[in-house]
Amino acid sequence: RWLFEQLEGPVYVDGWEDRDDCTVVEVPADCIGYITGARRAALGGMEEEWGVLMFFMNKKGDGGGRKGHSEQLIIFG
Numbered sequence: 001r002w003l004f005e006q007l008e009g010p011v012y013v014d015g016w017e018d019r020d021d022c023t024v025v026e027v028p029a030d031c032i033g034y035i036t037g038a039r040r041a042a043l044g045g046m047e048e049e050w051g052v053l054m055f056f057m058n059k060k061g062d063g064g065g066r067k068g069h070s071e072q073l074i075i076f077g
Contacts, residue, residue: 002055010058013074021077024057026070032056035073052077 005011016022027035036043036056043054053076 002053006055011055012057012059016057016074023075025073025075027056027073028070032071050077 002011002013013019013022016024034042037045046052047054054073057072057074
């Protein structure tokens with residue numbers, strides 16, 4: 001579901017704090033490109049190696065780390 005939502009815009013998992021199947025990590029803006037990799041290669045490689053699903057969460061209208069702060073990386077699995 002969230003993968004398809006990302007095609008249309010920012011995705012945010014409401015209530016992630018109450019879930020026991022995910023972890024959220026604050027990633028500084030200057031590290032986001034390194035973690036994501038070219039065409040998402042780094043994230044995709046880690047997902048495959050560890051059997052998890054990961055993506056950066058943003059609420060609609062929120063610029064996230066691109067404004068110089070940080071973004072939340074959610075990890076399922």
